[in-house]
Amino acid sequence: MIGVDVTHQAPTLDEVAREAGVSRSTASRAINGGDRVSPASQAAVEAAIAHLGFTPNRAARALATSQTGSIALVIPEPDDLFVSDPFLLGVVRGVSGALAGTQTQLVLLINHAGQPVGQMARYLRAGHVDGAIITSPHRGDGLEDALRGSRSVVFIGRPFRSEGISYVDVDNVEGGRLAAQTLLDAGRRRLGTVTGPTDMTAAIDRLDGFTRALADAGLPADAVDDGGFTAAGGEAAAHRLLDRHPDLDGLVVASDVMAVGVRHALEDRGLRVPEDVAIVGFDNLGAAAAMTPRLTTVHNPLVEMVDAAARILIGRLDGGGTPGENLVLPPHLVPGSTV
């Protein structure tokens, strides 16, 4: 049982060499860059490859080079509340763009919630893949510490302790500030915020930006509540906020998914958007555009982040010694009708 089809026995490099009238070494060189190969041999090998439909055996190549030509994409368990649908789609789209045209193959690793991290760390260190992209790391999942110091690992989203870890992220502090400033510029003066869970740096940073913007404006940042990055959580948080602070006239909601819940809460209370309460969301991964009226939100360049992470990794495989630097992309506001 060879591969997907039994009937067709795949041709080997040996057969290619024989058909081309050269040695295995020359055939191999012709395939890998064609350095130190005469044009005649090169052509002969290429012809033989086309004729035989030769495809190099990845396992053999991996064994010989100690490089697998594949990278891992670690995604959290789909049951996880944080895996909003658009998140996964954005990740796949980002990695898809970076890998198009590449020979690099993608291994999907599901990071099950209860699963001991040792298993995944061991897998990654075992050399089954050349590198890894870690998405949506949680504090306390241990992956951060298990992988610290590992070159060829890129996190999506800043880890809690970034020493020895390279990551790609959006500037969430600036994003939080931008969201708040947008409301301030619209004349709102009594702002509150629905945050994400505090075990994720994205949530912390967005709140941080919000707080700073209000401080700069000389306003209090006392209306804060955790919506857990879910729609239901956002709805509940909005109710709690308005119970405590009925005078709020603007809300920074740390994710669009939560904003959907917030909107429901406002509707239930008979508050109009944006006349009574203006809203700015965060993400722009699909939920914002689906809302009516369209949500004003801060764009989270997830696709670009993942794309960049994949390119960094691929670059390192090719020996491009990109040092383990970090990349932080700027956020920007996407206008809607909720401010």
Add this chain to the structure above:
Amino acid sequence: MIGVDVTHQAPTLDEVAREAGVSRSTASRAINGGDRVSPASQAAVEAAIAHLGFTPNRAARALATSQTGSIALVIPEPDDLFVSDPFLLGVVRGVSGALAGTQTQLVLLINHAGQPVGQMARYLRAGHVDGAIITSPHRGDGLEDALRGSRSVVFIGRPFRSEGISYVDVDNVEGGRLAAQTLLDAGRRRLGTVTGPTDMTAAIDRLDGFTRALADAGLPADAVDDGGFTAAGGEAAAHRLLDRHPDLDGLVVASDVMAVGVRHALEDRGLRVPEDVAIVGFDNLGAAAAMTPRLTTVHNPLVEMVDAAARILIGRLDGGGTPGENLVLPPHLVPGSTV
């Protein structure tokens, strides 16, 4: 550069054997089933493995056995309109469940729209993976014919010509019938349907079921329009249907995503749901629950389908000679407030 981490040189089977005081052969046997190995040797090998943190080199094993221990998951390009977010999430969730606890690794293959299928077919036949799950095949994408006859390939959704292809699907004909019957049972007598694109068997089958149900009831199935499986398409289709048939009192919408658009169209026309027009959707992958009022819909067991496909494949890897039979799961109605 060995794997994800450079510093740690992975131990080999040789070292394990040496530490355990046995030969490579015995160590190998102890690892793979432990047949014909004395309890003493078995224990010694296991101890050595634990001590050294040994993980078998997949490349070497693949080379020796001609089995990679991995299967491919072919998904359509994320820009594709058919890849609704919940679809991808369902696929990942299904495959995640089946692979949990397994050593089988998952290789993600993006099926780019313009890309020649020969490339993907060649990859699959080259033996880089032991099997493949093909999701959401379109008529004319060529993948169907390229892979026909290949054992170890399972399609999600019935292909157009199923000869030589094993697949897992939901009974879409029964689903379409169920949706229509639900409306009939509720006393609706003038039914229309918004279908998916006719280059997908799911769309064709659902329409088929709708048509049969109406024929059985002695009613005409003349109000039919294509919504392309998108929200905007569904909205437009609903408008066209109601322009032509203002007397419609029930709509079978072939996907929940389209139902969202249909609902907007009805709202625009001042039609109440379900008082004036009742709606039944299809999928129940997230969009239905998110609608207010909750959409009555036919559940599409996508997660179970993918899970089953993965298990079938894994079973075949282990030599479990499951013949290339097909699996068709029954649909069922999920009550909502739109009928």
Add this chain to the structure above:
DNA sequence: CTGTTAGCGCATTCAT
């Protein structure tokens, strides 16, 4: 520029 030689790490005959 080219062929010869020697492994990469593992599973698997075949003897014992």
Add this chain to the structure above:
DNA sequence: ATGAATGCGCTAACAG
């Protein structure tokens, strides 16, 4: 039950 020997298909020194 165990060990020695062989090969999976490829790349990389090395000598020519």
